[in-house]
Amino acid sequence: xxxxxxxxxxxxxxxxxxxxxxxxxxxxxxxxxxxxxxxxxxxxxxxxxxxxxxxxxxxxxxxxxxxxxxxxxxxxxxxxxxxxxxxxxxxxxxxxxxxxxxxxxxxxxxxxxxxxxxxxxxxxxxxxxxxxxxxxxxxxxxxxxxxxxxxxxxxxxxxxxxxxxxxxxxxxxxxxxxxxxxxxxxxxxxxxxxxxxxxxxxxxxxxxxxxxxxxxxxxxxxxxxxxxxxxxxxxxxxxxxxxxxxxxxxxxxxxxxxxxxxxxxxxxxxxxxxxxxxxxxxxxxxxxxxxxxxxxxxxxxxxxxxxxxxxxxxxxxxxxxxxxxxx
Numbered sequence: 001x002x003x004x005x006x007x008x009x010x011x012x013x014x015x016x017x018x019x020x021x022x023x024x025x026x027x028x029x030x031x032x033x034x035x036x037x038x039x040x041x042x043x044x045x046x047x048x049x050x051x052x053x054x055x056x057x058x059x060x061x062x063x064x065x066x067x068x069x070x071x072x073x074x075x076x077x078x079x080x081x082x083x084x085x086x087x088x089x090x091x092x093x094x095x096x097x098x099x100x101x102x103x104x105x106x107x108x109x110x111x112x113x114x115x116x117x118x119x120x121x122x123x124x125x126x127x128x129x130x131x132x133x134x135x136x137x138x139x140x141x142x143x144x145x146x147x148x149x150x151x152x153x154x155x156x157x158x159x160x161x162x163x164x165x166x167x168x169x170x171x172x173x174x175x176x177x178x179x180x181x182x183x184x185x186x187x188x189x190x191x192x193x194x195x196x197x198x199x200x201x202x203x204x205x206x207x208x209x210x211x212x213x214x215x216x217x218x219x220x221x222x223x224x225x226x227x228x229x230x231x232x233x234x235x236x237x238x239x240x241x242x243x244x245x246x247x248x249x250x251x252x253x254x255x256x257x258x259x260x261x262x263x264x265x266x267x268x269x270x271x272x273x274x275x276x277x278x279x280x281x282x283x284x285x286x287x288x289x290x291x292x293x294x295x296x297x298x299x300x301x302x303x304x305x306x307x308x309x310x311x312x313x314x315x316x317x318x319x320x321x322x323x324x325x326x327x
Contacts, residue, residue, distance in 0.1 A: 114161025
């Protein structure tokens with residue numbers, strides 16, 4: 001066996017110093033291993049209201065809110081549409097059919113993506129399968145079963161989704177093709193609404209989150225870390241995209257906080273949420289220490305902010321977090 005070296009003799013003072021140094025190092029290591037709580041104004045009181053089953057693929061991708069504050073979620077790889085009530089209980093509303101041979105670009109597996117809610121409770125979701133028979137926009141009427149209302153190119157990746165009930169139109173961002181499609185709310189043929197260069201991916205994921213706000217379609221580009229505004233012109237045509245905020249590495253979905261252009265965005269790989277002011281400046285308001293685990297989407301109603309985390313990279317604790325929003 002190897003020869004063991006006898007420990008060197010040391011004075012009591014040296015021993016105390018060494019012990020103190022060891023304690024300090026241990027404390028620093030614990031701090032480094034424990035994510036700091038980063039909640040910052042205008043958010044406060046973050047708390048996780050629901051945990052999901054990672055093993056079953058219940059990784060929330062997008063969120064829409066019910067009038068009573070319940071959260072409708074797309075549970076991506078489980079292919080489920082779920083609802084979390086105000087007490088944190090999950091009810092699975094529907095499961096979309098599994099493709100025989102999924103070939104979704106970038107991901108490979110089938111997953112449900114964006115979600116939008118109509119005033120009558122009808123839910124619309126995006127479904128990415130990489131197959132002609134299933135990929136597209138699906139509708140779930142209250143108490144009914146899901147049905148596809150519009151096909152989308154199997155070579156693309158439908159992601160963020162928004163509904164304009166007044167105009168009877170759905171908008172969805174395609175992360176691989178780098179476009180925004182428009183779809184009649186009653187179903188039918190999808191048309192390319194915007195093919196702006198700012199929507200294109202650089203490596204894999206371009207146009208991602210999508211919201212309608214103040215006469216424009218707002219879209220995040222994950223690869224470029226940019227937040228874009230595309231004005232809706234006369235006759236509903238798309239105007240040129242403009243960058244409204246940049247430096248948002250890994251931006252996914254987002255939600256506006258009120259009548260102005262301020263919003264909260266999810267930064268997926270960093271496990272952070274940021275407040276983006278109307279002038280494009282931004283700061284972190286939630287982080288991993290608050291419970292975020294690769295956040296994917298944000299929804300705001302009144303004084304409540306909901307953030308869904310899918311744990312795509314951390315593989316730890318997909319969840320739904322709720323925080324208070326100061327007005």
